[in-house]
Amino acid sequence: MNFNLDTILKAIELVGETSAAAKQIFEGFIAVTGGETQEELKARYAEARAKSDVDHATLQDELGG
């Protein structure tokens, strides 16, 4: 295995970013199976739509779009 400090720091940075984003997605899945009301689910769905829009724009930008 080959690693150095820069690689470790970069990995920690990516894990931190990814963990926060993945936690948000996971909490969304919890809501899918939970007992939220229709209004609460509608609100969460609207938030998810907005986040997907941002995620799409971000990825396209980072991939050079």
Place this chain on the structure above:
Amino acid sequence: MARPPNSQGAREPGSRVHLTFKEIIMKKIILALAGALALAGCNLAAVQIPTSPAAVADRTTLDERAGLSVELAYQAANLAIRTANRAGLLTPAAKAKARTLDDTAFAAVGKARAAYDAGNASSFKEADAAARSAVADLLSLVKG
């Protein structure tokens, strides 16, 4: 997905491939996200037709749950690709393919939204399935 050479220089052709620490960490992250996507599929399966009178009260939330699942599945796949790209694991060719697949998946998600907004159950079911398929195609870039 091409693996970058390690800091010792380019890999010898035909030599055994040894993953760097960064590659191992990134693969673990990507596999975890793939698991999240699989969970999305399970949740979609779990929100089918209610089987008891008590469950009928939840029927009105089925579309919201399915729509939310599609958005979350897209976000999980998007995050997996973003993480792989930020870790430097995507070749220029893979980036170009990812851009196209991401656009396709996002367009499919848009069709599911339109069907939901129109309140058309049959078109929503069709668009929902198409969106999940397109998201799976996007995720395939970083799986295995």
